[in-house]
Amino acid sequence: MMSASAPEIAAKPARGRRINLTIWGPLIALLLLVLLGIALNPNFLTYNNITNVLARSSFIGIIAIGATFVITSGGLDLSVGSMAAVIAGVMIIVMNALIPSMGIGWGVIIIGMLAGLALGGVAGVGNGVMVTRGRIEAFIVTLGTMGIFRSLVTFLADGGTLSLNFQVADVYRPVYYDGLFGVPWPIIVFVLVAVAGEIVMRRTAFGRYCAAIGSNEQVARYSSISVDNVRLLTYILQGVLVAVAVMLYVPRLGSASSTTGVLWELEAIAAVIIGGTTLKGGFGRVWGTVVGVIILGLIGNILNLQSFISPYLNGAFQGVIIILAVLLQRSRRT
Numbered sequence: 001m002m003s004a005s006a007p008e009i010a011a012k013p014a015r016g017r018r019i020n021l022t023i024w025g026p027l028i029a030l031l032l033l034v035l036l037g038i039a040l041n042p043n044f045l046t047y048n049n050i051t052n053v054l055a056r057s058s059f060i061g062i063i064a065i066g067a068t069f070v071i072t073s074g075g076l077d078l079s080v081g082s083m084a085a086v087i088a089g090v091m092i093i094v095m096n097a098l099i100p101s102m103g104i105g106w107g108v109i110i111i112g113m114l115a116g117l118a119l120g121g122v123a124g125v126g127n128g129v130m131v132t133r134g135r136i137e138a139f140i141v142t143l144g145t146m147g148i149f150r151s152l153v154t155f156l157a158d159g160g161t162l163s164l165n166f167q168v169a170d171v172y173r174p175v176y177y178d179g180l181f182g183v184p185w186p187i188i189v190f191v192l193v194a195v196a197g198e199i200v201m202r203r204t205a206f207g208r209y210c211a212a213i214g215s216n217e218q219v220a221r222y223s224s225i226s227v228d229n230v231r232l233l234t235y236i237l238q239g240v241l242v243a244v245a246v247m248l249y250v251p252r253l254g255s256a257s258s259t260t261g262v263l264w265e266l267e268a269i270a271a272v273i274i275g276g277t278t279l280k281g282g283f284g285r286v287w288g289t290v291v292g293v294i295i296l297g298l299i300g301n302i303l304n305l306q307s308f309i310s311p312y313l314n315g316a317f318q319g320v321i322i323i324l325a326v327l328l329q330r331s332r333r334t
Helices: 006-017 021-040 047-072 080-102 106-132 138-156 166-172 185-203 205-215 217-222 227-253 264-274 286-305 311-333
Strands: 161-163 255-257
Touching (some): 021 286, 047 185, 047 286, 080 106, 080 255, 106 166, 185 227, 286 311
16 A cells, blocks of 8 residues: 655644635635725714714625525525615605504504515516516616616606605604614614525535526426525515515615615625625525625725715725626636
8 A cells, every 4th residue: 555755744734724715705805895995084983984884885795695596596686775765755644644544653664664675576566577487687677676666766766765654754764773782773673684594505405406507497396396496585585684674774765866885786796605605506695794794884984084085986895896806706616
């Protein structure tokens, strides 16, 4: 029997000690970003600043978790920002319309929330049916619905802004600004959705089916996986999570217009890709998406705290990050 040479034996531990950037890369980037923020501004790590960043990032985070399932299964949804705008507009219209008959109170708000959830589910069904039954590319479908949703909210607002009745807004306000043990409700909901999403992705058949479909659709079909139904469910989940994010967003501003949710789809996709989910599908990581969301939130926060770079360039940074992340994914595959 041939024995391994000394160089080979010495090389094995070295390979074992190598850092897997696929797993640890997002966390390392987050740590470096935190250290940069601390170095640039002493107020960066204060409780108020961190909770403000996380609360503002929660909307994108909840949406990005839905996008993780869509992208893992080989799909794409470019309509989430416009969908959020039209859901917010419909919620405001419904709540304002119910005031004469129901008065000011949580009854009006709960019905408005249910209307938002229903609309999000219907929008998800529409996207999913066109992709799975209509056999249209997801990029084309969601690009089209992005324009449809944006036009609808502009029409509903008559080119202006839809504003929630100020008395209802006062009742609704604690959903964003209050919380539990000093933690705002948006952060709590984001954490709960993230934990549930990670469990579903890692521990359930649905999560495994999403990865299998994104990896190889034909093999998934031969394995008796209902490809169309699974993909449809990912779009429905995406629509419902957009509605959940909007339910937390409306009490923050109490209004909706054609500019609501602009570039949210870019931020959601960027967070998913930064977190390690493969853009072409086949592998998804919810906890990585959460890290990606926090990274994007901290980048925007650092730009706002510092004056040497305009915060208006935040979208440019996100675009660059998406391109670099995809390039890194391709280099790893190669």
